[in-house]
Amino acid sequence: MPWTEHHAKSLQETLSRMVAREECASSRHLYEHDISPDPEPSSEEESETDSDGDISLRNSTRSGSAQNIEHIVENNRRYCNETYYMPNDEAEQTRLNIIHQIYLILLDGELTTVPITSDSPRILDIGTGPGDWAIDMGGLDPNSTIIASDISIFDTGICHIDMPNVFFQLCDASDEWEYHEPFDLIHIRGLSGAFRDWSHIYNQAFKHLKPGGYIEVSDCDPAGDSVEVENSDDSYLSIYASAMRSAADAAGYPRDLSHLRRTSLSEAGFVDIKLYDRRVPVGLWPDDVQGKTLGKMTLIAFLEGLEAYSLRPLTATSNWTADEVQDLCDKVKDELISANKVTGRFQTLTGRKPESTQDENNMDTTF
């Protein structure tokens, strides 16, 4: 299917989900009160789930604990806990919806760069957010089982339980993983800054993949380091990037693209490692239609992301007030809008768990 057709369909579905989420949130007062309908499988479904022996999946889909979730509101943004630096409010959910569309364009309408060969694949989406990727993946193949895991509850996950093969799970990926059945694919997107120790995540992923299963990790740089503007040494963007780096260092959570080094996966045992590094336009400057669409969406995502990325880290770990952060974000926004040919960087790193020791020994681990 040409990208425009696929993209229009996916965009339409995303918009429908956004509208439904609004209706859902306003009618059910999500987060503050009652969170239902309960995404726990019925006892019939549960026993089916039991048959694959996946206790964590059965437990994971309970929303019981969700009823007691308390969100933290700071400087007019809503957060899921005291530590994770990104908000989980309506504005952030919309930004993530847009970024999902950007990745679809970058991947020519595909959801992943790796092959999925199983007839009934088991797929884990770590840090699923509003779940766009997981929901699209579940829709692609009704025989798949998608576990969409996050420390946070987003409106989409709770309200859209009409996909029998997508299970939302409240779970901290930096804890020990307890899945009882291995996966064909583990997908991690936009988690830069979420973990102190990425090697723990990669080791866990390796352990919980089937032989021959894949990991795919994608990110763009939240520190703004990988956005290129002219005279960038002297820009507000460079002030922003440097403040974000200092805050990340102080917090001990790297917020860059360093988790996307090939060696990060090879050290965990993965082979057939591939790194896709894409420069994408930010703004309306490209001449072609696809480039212009991409540039427009990336610009919106970057502008929306400036405050989302920086407000908590800079006010919590550095000497910034919320007003100062807002002021800096406004200046960076002006700079990005008026600059010429701004580009940003998106990276995807993939690796395969070897089928056998021989496979491991024979494989060239990188290209």
Ligand SMILES: C[S@@+](CC[C@H](N)C(=O)[O-])C[C@H]1O[C@@H](n2cnc3c(N)ncnc32)[C@H](O)[C@@H]1O
């Ligand atoms: C920037 S969002 C990306 C969401 C989604 N992957 C996407 O691409 O749209 C990062 C997500 O990671 C989740 N997250 C952060 N720390 C996590 C952790 N320790 N375990 C699981 N999820 C986490 C956040 O709650 C948030 O939903």
